Amino acid sequence: MAHFDEKAKPFSHQWLNERLAIDTVKKVMSSEYWIPKDINFLWAMGMILAATFGLLVISGIFLLMYYQPDTAKAFDSVNYTIMTEVGYGWLWRHIHGVGASLVFLIIYIHMFTGIYYGSYKRGREMIWLSGMLLFVLFSAEAFSGYMLPWGQMSYWAGMVITNLFGGFTPDLAGGALNFPGFVEWLRGDYVPAQAFLSRFFMLHVFLLPLAIIGVIVLHFATLRIPHVNNQEGAEIDFEESARLYKDGKKKESKVIPFSPVFLSKDVFVMGVYFILFFYLVFFHFDFAMDPVNFDPANGLKTPLHIYPEWYFLWSYEVLRPFSFNIGLVAFAFAQVAFFLLPFLDKSPVVAPASRRGLFHIWFWLMIIDMIVLSVMGKLPPEGAWNIIGFGAAVVFILLFVALPFITKNEKKA
Amino acid sequence: MNSRRDFMGMALGGFTALGGIGALYAMKRSWDPLPSVKSAGFTTIDLSGAVENVLNVEKWRGKPIFVLKLAADAPKSPRQITVGGSRYLVVIGLCTHLGCIPSFDIAADNKNKFKCACHGGEYDINAVETFGPPPRPLDIPPFKLSGTSLVLGEEGPEYKKMLASGLTLKV
Amino acid sequence: MKEFKILAIVVFFSLVLYWGVEPFAHSQMHKHVESNNFIYDGKSDIAEATAKIATAKEVKKGVVEAEAKLVAKKAFWAEVAETAKLKGDAVAGEAAFAACMGCHNGAGVNMGGVIPPNLDHAGSLYDKNYLIALVKDPAMASNTDHKFADTMMHPMGSVKAMITTPQDIANVVAYLTTKKVGKLTPKVAFMEACGRCHTNKYGKMTPLGETPSFKTEKEALAHNIKVLDEQDLIKKYMGNLPPDLSMMARARSEHFMETFVENPQSQLAGTSMPRTGLSEKGFEEVYAYLNETGDPSKSARTPLGIAVLIFFGIFTVLAYLWKKHQWHDLH
Numbered sequence: 082m083a084h085f086d087e088k089a090k091p092f093s094h095q096w097l098n099e100r101l102a103i104d105t106v107k108k109v110m111s112s113e114y115w116i117p118k119d120i121n122f123l124w125a126m127g128m129i130l131a132a133t134f135g136l137l138v139i140s141g142i143f144l145l146m147y148y149q150p151d152t153a154k155a156f157d158s159v160n161y162t163i164m165t166e167v168g169y170g171w172l173w174r175h176i177h178g179v180g181a182s183l184v185f186l187i188i189y190i191h192m193f194t195g196i197y198y199g200s201y202k203r204g205r206e207m208i209w210l211s212g213m214l215l216f217v218l219f220s221a222e223a224f225s226g227y228m229l230p231w232g233q234m235s236y237w238a239g240m241v242i243t244n245l246f247g248g249f250t251p252d253l254a255g256g257a258l259n260f261p262g263f264v265e266w267l268r269g270d271y272v273p274a275q276a277f278l279s280r281f282f283m284l285h286v287f288l289l290p291l292a293i294i295g296v297i298v299l300h301f302a303t304l305r306i307p308h309v310n311n312q313e314g315a316e317i318d319f320e321e322s323a324r325l326y327k328d329g330k331k332k333e334s335k336v337i338p339f340s341p342v343f344l345s346k347d348v349f350v351m352g353v354y355f356i357l358f359f360y361l362v363f364f365h366f367d368f369a370m371d372p373v374n375f376d377p378a379n380g381l382k383t384p385l386h387i388y389p390e391w392y393f394l395w396s397y398e399v400l401r402p403f404s405f406n407i408g409l410v411a412f413a414f415a416q417v418a419f420f421l422l423p424f425l426d427k428s429p430v431v432a433p434a435s436r437r438g439l440f441h442i443w444f445w446l447m448i449i450d451m452i453v454l455s456v457m458g459k460l461p462p463e464g465a466w467n468i469i470g471f472g473a474a475v476v477f478i479l480l481f482v483a484l485p486f487i488t489k490n491e492k493k494a
Numbered sequence: 495m496n497s498r499r500d501f502m503g504m505a506l507g508g509f510t511a512l513g514g515i516g517a518l519y520a521m522k523r524s525w526d527p528l529p530s531v532k533s534a535g536f537t538t539i540d541l542s543g544a545v546e547n548v549l550n551v552e553k554w555r556g557k558p559i560f561v562l563k564l565a566a567d568a569p570k571s572p573r574q575i576t577v578g579g580s581r582y583l584v585v586i587g588l589c590t591h592l593g594c595i596p597s598f599d600i601a602a603d604n605k606n607k608f609k610c611a612c613h614g615g616e617y618d619i620n621a622v623e624t625f626g627p628p629p630r631p632l633d634i635p636p637f638k639l640s641g642t643s644l645v646l647g648e649e650g651p652e653y654k655k656m657l658a659s660g661l662t663l664k665v
Numbered sequence: 666m667k668e669f670k671i672l673a674i675v676v677f678f679s680l681v682l683y684w685g686v687e688p689f690a691h692s693q694m695h696k697h698v699e700s701n702n703f704i705y706d707g708k709s710d711i712a713e714a715t716a717k718i719a720t721a722k723e724v725k726k727g728v729v730e731a732e733a734k735l736v737a738k739k740a741f742w743a744e745v746a747e748t749a750k751l752k753g754d755a756v757a758g759e760a761a762f763a764a765c766m767g768c769h770n771g772a773g774v775n776m777g778g779v780i781p782p783n784l785d786h787a788g789s790l791y792d793k794n795y796l797i798a799l800v801k802d803p804a805m806a807s808n809t810d811h812k813f814a815d816t817m818m819h820p821m822g823s824v825k826a827m828i829t830t831p832q833d834i835a836n837v838v839a840y841l842t843t844k845k846v847g848k849l850t851p852k853v854a855f856m857e858a859c860g861r862c863h864t865n866k867y868g869k870m871t872p873l874g875e876t877p878s879f880k881t882e883k884e885a886l887a888h889n890i891k892v893l894d895e896q897d898l899i900k901k902y903m904g905n906l907p908p909d910l911s912m913m914a915r916a917r918s919e920h921f922m923e924t925f926v927e928n929p930q931s932q933l934a935g936t937s938m939p940r941t942g943l944s945e946k947g948f949e950e951v952y953a954y955l956n957e958t959g960d961p962s963k964s965a966r967t968p969l970g971i972a973v974l975i976f977f978g979i980f981t982v983l984a985y986l987w988k989k990h991q992w993h994d995l996h
Contacts, residue, residue, distance in 0.1 A: 240592075363970025381558050394686060452682050459685075
């Protein structure tokens with residue numbers, strides 16, 4: 082039985098400490114949670130993601146208060162009730178829409194920071210895998226949320242994406258890999274209708290956020306033992322550096338505590354980010370709130386152009402230029418390819434890509450290729466665009482196939 | 495003693511898993527399309543008023559159904575349905591690529607075609623794919639002839655014959 | 666400094682991506698239609714007719730008809746330009762206008778597909794040149810002549826038999842542009858120019874006007890049935906029920922609407938929507954109404970946006986000073 086001081090005042094430091102070990106928690110979680118000093122602003126992306134997720138949750142709560150998941154009312158509950166009647170309802174919606182888009186921009190920056198500095202291997206595999214799991218969950222969250230305003234893009238994106246789950250064409254393997262019934266099961270109807278809207282509503286406001294929060298906790302936990310990487314990929318003796326820091330030899334120490342030192346930089350970067358964020362919310366939101374979705378859903382009229390939100394374009398374009406079955410395989414590959422990164426990279430070197438020879442070229446090719454894929458994914462699939470898209474999709478796949486070979490013989494830095 | 499406790503633990507775990515499977519089955523069933531949704535799927539279309547080369551769009555199970563009375567000089571195809579001496583094309587108006595609704599373009603020389611705006615797929619007058627990503631012709635909905643009408647959702651002998659000869663997929 | 670270099674790279678790639686998927690992709694997806702600054706001189710109609718000849722030649726069908734159509738369009742708009750030069754007599758025009766009152770009387774009865782509009786604000790809503798063209802031949806003026814084998818079949822086609830000489834036309838138009846210029850509000854502009862075919866749910870507008878509030882459910886249902894009956898007639902005439910315009914201010918750009926209103930065929934070839942002939946002022950009022958219903962937060966966004974940005978500007982400066990303090994003894 083632990084020792085409780087009878088004289089301690091309720092809720093005093095001592096009283097709380099005896100019950101909750103707040104001193105230990107504070108040490109472990111912040112004041113002696115050591116972060117390398119040799120970092121740049123890209124290391125703030127994690128906190129920026131947490132902050133954006135927070136904004137999405139808060140704005141989502143207020144949208145949820147007036148939204149009606151009914152195919153006859155959903156469009157008007159968003160566009161009339163929320164946008165015109167609810168006090169600052171438009172503000173919550175703009176924050177939610179722009180936030181959903183920006184969260185992916187930051188995820189991509191966060192991901193490519195990890196790839197550039199080799200922060201996914203040599204003990205950091207679980208950080209990478211839990212992060213990729215978050216990417217998938219955020220994608221599902223974004224997709225399910227996109228259904229809710231029940232506009233033209235909601236409806237047709239729902240139709241096109243759920244159709245992908247019908248499997249391969251029936252002429253392949255005698256139809257063994259064709260499951261049209263699965264699409265109807267997923268939708269709860271023959272087409273996206275009431276059952277479809279209600280179940281995606283449930284996923285969007287409950288199950289997926291719950292899973293996201295759980296995996297965020299896991300993602301933070303995966304960081305604690307291998308520690309955050311640094312700009313040079315240097316191996317740091319954290320105990321030695323922590324002792325130096327605590328002895329006041331801050332200049333000699335290679336680490337800083339999470340709070341308040343690391344946090345102070347995060348908060349500054351966050352400030353800069355919020356300026357961009359709210360500029361977009363108030364003055365430049367069309368990129369995140371497609372005008373086509375302000376036309377109500379109509380199952381008998383396909384919009385002239387159907388395209389996903391920008392953050393799905395690259396994987397959409399890996400699907401599109403191929404024939405149906407091959408496209409489906411390529412698309413499935415694109416979804417899991419990044420999960421495999423720690424195992425495809427055969428080099429033990431943890432260093433910035435600039436010091437890794439061929440991998441450096443691989444990195445920039447990948448970025449350029451994904452941008453090309455994204456642009457081609459939005460353009461109508463005609464003529465030259467189709468050919469460029471096809472080339473970029475092939476390059477994307479080849480880059481992953483080539484990765485083990487180009488990293489195998491990499492010289493140790 | 496130890497092995498016995500392990501056995502009991504495994505027995506408990508296995509038994510719990512059995513319950514879990516049962517619960518999963520219940521969840522799967524809850525996610526199924528409702529009976530009322532499934533039974534709402536029968537539509538009767540009257541063909542007597544159809545006009546040649548004018549595309550009529552009906553609705554069946556939330557899907558657009560293209561009903562087209564073919565001109566006398568239109569090319570013949572086993573995909574057509576003959577009712578009262580006239581030939582009709584009755585297909586589900588959803589592109590077999592990713593489900594958009596193709597438009598019907600009237601063109602010269604009987605080259606009328608269906609064109610999908612989404613990904614550029616094209617079908618000829620008998621809704622057989624001629625260009626682009628569509629993997630197969632537009633599907634024919636299950637139908638049953640009844641005088642000058644068609645009942646969609648019921649499988650008549652004509653439909654079963656088409657199905658058996660691989661002219662369409664079961665939808 | 667290294668961080669600025671990294672920032673520059675991140676910003677560069679983000680902007681390239683943005684440019685590619687937004688301005689560039691949209692410029693490729695939507696054909697650009699030049700605005701004609703609300704001048705109704707038939708330029709786009711003649712261009713369309715010319716393009717149709719080329720298409721007809723390609724499919725080797727209907728070339729003669731297409732060529733005849735071009736001649737007719739050219740002749741029509743040339744005559745409109747001639748009539749526009751005449752000086753109209755508003756007093757004589759008022760007498761001639763009596764012929765119009767048979768239909769344009771505000772009785773709210775559907776005639777041949779739509780309820781003829783009340784013309785109390787015609788002088789402020791519509792362009793003078795367009796009014797001349799419309800009185801001369803409604804189907805040609807509204808660029809819907811492709812729907813009619815004989816333009817007399819247009820619901821307003823009979824005007825061609827009633828007001829015939831260029832001087833009569835000039836007189837009636839002079840009357841409309843000088844006397845029928847009541848005060849225009851956004852709502853009135855919408856009701857007269859768009860409201861006969863389009864609803865605006867959020868503004869409670871139907872082809873029967875603004876929906877009043879009803880005491881009993883029965884009255885409300887009776888009114889709904891009247892609206893549905895009217896919409897059936899519109900549907901029969903237009904081929905399709907014209908879309909609700911509540912959210913159009915967000916669904917289409919201002920440039921799209923401007924060019925669409927000038928000539929619907931330019932943006933949606935084959936649409937049954939007629940050209941309405943709004944003047945610049947008329948369009949501004951209609952657009953204001955669409956913004957009232959579709960984007961009412963527009964005016965609130967800018968001041969609040971500036972305030973929020975100033976807040977985060979100061980926040981960032983303070984955060985920078987705190988960071989500097991925390992890091993001052995680290996290097």
